Amino acid sequence: MENMPVAVIGGGPIGLAAAAHLIDRGIAVRVYEAGDAVATNIRDWGHVHLFSPWRYNIDPVSRMLLAGTGWREPNADMCPTGADLVADYLEPLSQVPAMASAIEFGARVTAIGRSGIDKISSRDRSGHPFLLSVASRAGVVRRDLARAIIDASGTWTSPNPLGGSGLPADGEATHAKRIAYGIPDVLGRDRAAYAGRTTLVFGAGHSAANVLLDLQALSLEATGTQAIWVTRGSDLSRVYGGGSNDQLSGRADLGQCLKEQVEGGQIPLITGFAAETIREEDGRLHVEGTTTYGRRTIGPADRIVVCTGQRPDLALTREIRVDLDPRLESVRALGPMIDPNLHSCGSVPPHGHREVSHPEPGFYTVGIKSYGRAPTFLMLTGYEQVRSVVAAIAGDMGAANDVRLILPETGVCRANPSSPAACCDSASSLPPPAVSEVGAVPDQKSGCCRASAAEPMPAPARTCCASAT
Template sequence: MSEKQLPVVVIGAGPAGLAAAAHLVERAIEPLVLEAGAAAGSAVREWGHVRLFSTWSEVVDPAAEKLLAPTGWSAPDGATYPSGADWAERYLQPLADVLGDKVRYGATVTGVSRLGRDRVVDADREQQPFTVHIELADGTEERITARAVIDASGTWSTPSPIGGDGLPALGEKAAADRISYRVPDLEDPAVRARYAGRRTAVIGSGASAFTALASLAGLARKEGGTHAVWVLRRGVTGSTFGGGTADQLPARGALGLAAKAAVDDGHADAVTGFRTGAVEKAGEQLVLLAEDGRRLDPVDEIIVLTGLRPDLSFLSELRLGLDERLQAPTGLAPLIDPNQHSCGTVYPHGVNELSHPEKDVYLVGMKSYGRAPTFLAMTGYEQVRSIAAALAGDQEAAERVELVLPETGVCGGAGLFDEPETAPSDGGGCCAAPATLQVGIGAPAASGGC
């Protein structure tokens, strides 16, 4: 079989992976999508209770929609906001079903290399096809040969740890049964019972932490004794709670206001400048210790929402060019730096920014962003469109930008799922720190000043 007849292996049947397959099919290139889970969008389903920041019109890929159209599939209302479960059930799974045997489930990729060449060998390297090692659900192993590899496996499986230095805190692994790295689904009775009437530390400063805090505050209004301790590594600034109603990303602003309300209403204390170094057991509870020696009052549970990072272990035999900070492709990193950008300000990009020293291997979707949290589904779809064009030899189309992002609202959302719109406080404006925020250990939530 010639290299042109080999499939393009796509790792992951999530939004970016399935969009990549759709664009490859449109270009008459055979894809083979390898999905570790038992269904399309397996990772998305794990946060199915969370609402997306983007509308349906912004999370359906154009090539995928063309592939779905002949099946009688009808696009949901483009102006509405799907939950993760909606996205998986109403779009991702139907798309995977259309692709049929081009998608394999229960296939975990354990290694990718050049056939007969480890990463050291130069001789005829680019003339060799890729070899992809997989492990199936029954434990058997296979080797697949491919003309190119598109890794759309995401970052969901590798959440960042508690430690302020990027490493697990001392004692974190030993306390694993009391630590979660996901936004809790409090509609699940078992999950609800875990947090109801208990004291929970929420570590993180982004939208996921906001969501968890607001959810726990909602639980506290119904279940006495429920309380949160919000642990932030940085100090309080005007952007601690997002931009409120003036935020360029309305969903983020609404979540920030909800987190602020959790503190204002006494359902959460906030501790700032706290970089966790250790987790200690105190009877049936846990105590967080900071690197500077501070100790927090005991908690029953810990929710860690400190970001995600890419799993690069199975790509170790490939020659990747990655930014030393973000672990994103070196050409892409400056465009997505979270110190400079939000998802609404990342310029559309494609094959040029995503190329590596190893020809015809690409990281796409959330994985291409490394540790940056600025990913937007629409830019992921533009990535795979460009890559499919390049693999088809259409360099002009590959380098052409076909995505136009609105200046505002592209990451917009309705805030918390099924929650009414939150208004800014009278005294603080959209971006002010809350008047009741307490800095320190065990401070009462209702005391004044910040």
Template structure:
């Protein structure tokens, strides 16, 4: 019996994998836990992407869609997440038809009749993919292979500075004072809720910069960084080969320099205290405090959910939780310049035959993943499933430089010492311009 390749996640990379497999006439089944394709992207639909349309449409997907009369987005514009779903992901899922099942959560994968300890039959027995549907019924799907493109969106990193939730963090979430998503200020109700409030934004990535820029016009913003200095957090500016990414960093820099954002560096949150007036206070591991906070937005990165893969034999880097052969070239302690080497099935393979992590999940805890990286990954993986080993090994990928040299380094400064990134600085409190608090 010919079993399908199961793809977990109907996001950009999962649907691209399906298109690659369909093009090679390999049976595929895409399982999406959300209510529709692109469900994760829809949750940040108000955000405009750094990449332009030509970089956001997978080559095999384009061929599949155009063969069915799809008239793709014209020009080189930068879509929002919502536009990406509406104009590309949703039509692609519709074209794939019954190969895509929504409301289908994968809760476990194993070799049929074998747990991870058993050697016999691992290379001959199919995978058993356990699925729970939105209506409550369960199913076991047998598969010849698995492409986990489920991403990391559902597993945000906590605010706590040691990788665990800070003391009281769960209480602040329950009280509605802490969230892990940037607000959609295009919604008047949301905009009014933040106007004039004291908002703490924690994080140094592009999601945090986006939140800073959007909030700085109407809220009192404190920007909390674990690193000891701002350093290259604003990115490469005009040197960034993704111009929209460079402009975002410049806008964030201007907001700080204009005094609309107060920056606190070297702050690793140990506790979140819900105060009597229902506001919260953040306390660092050094005893420093940020009081009278109306809302905390923790944008400290994402991590892979590996729990449902526990019966498979994966070979993951102990630091990044990425495939061991891929981890050295994506390590954020070393890389930040678009210096990721071309990679495909060779770097993504695991001891478990036919199992691959692709897309953002393949990067583990490393940030700055680009869609075009995932598209090349799944092209290589599909070629391997088809037995086209030459195509699988022939991996070509050129990523746009960020304009920032070196890596994130350590918490002492989070900037590489020497080279063009300068010398790491110690923890300091930076207040640029006047800090104005509006009345509640």
């Protein structure tokens, strides 16, 4: 099997970083990207800015591959959009000859097994190569062999449904054309769908915050535009953020701006609502559900945006032995470290090949998929994961075990004191942030400060959302 390639599933930043490390170590690699170009998922939210500047968004070994191609590294102090990340980094990286020859576009891995044995068989599993079922754009299915697999396919294409039970709400499929998942481009390509209309936004994370603030900005330009925010829980501390204690100023300002818009009455808020049914009446949508005070109906509205997170596609690994956290569907070792029920500070202990491996020898889950349903993944975490994993595949266990990862605190901690994963250590002990996450940008049209981390702001500037009007 030494002559077989390592299969990397997914051509996003973490998948390409894994491929770069394999190329650097002289290990054959095959990257399977379901889309027609790299980073298909990121292109879907290309209008959104990251929280952190360029200096923290580029994998070191990928930078080395690019260095000899004439590539011009972006300004280290500027914060890119998702589109910038693709155009100025990921696309050039995919065109490096060694990388370009390793990537296959329009190749969707639909199932994984072991050649010659099924999931039940235990004898000499590591002696049987992996068998990947790969579907082409034309629907033709073939079987490929691999010595190891790095699954960096992400979770973006598997959004959680609207239903508060975790199942789709009744009527969710029926009204699918009027429901968006993730972060629609309200001020750009999707503007016509939202201008002059009322939109219900479900979710309590940063994706919901971006959509809500974009809709509020649109309301200043298009009469009749209204956003109504609906959350399942009532604790909004994670999305509102830790203010000056947050080590990513862009994230802090996003939360602060949203909080001030809600408290000022511009964005109506309904908390503690679990959606059950969507129905149409007189051409408009009504959502029925339960609260702690009984049943309630929200509406009428014209559109619904569901920002309730994503979940991993477990069908892909049904025929191999994976070990998942029963709550988050993350790799089991990470579950207690990232469970939002236990803490919310955004920190996770250093982890590498051991934590993202499974009982199936040679199979690794990396990137945001390793976090399952948890919402706190940061790009730098994935870069360190694949560095360690590739070192382990290469047999360099010294490098594989030398894992170093320090992430910035959010300034919000809801740690369970009885949990060993408690994370309320002083944020001041950490170095400057070195991470990437979907974030916010200054928006002059809305009159609301949505600053990015491109230019660090002094503490008094954190009050810009209150004073902008």
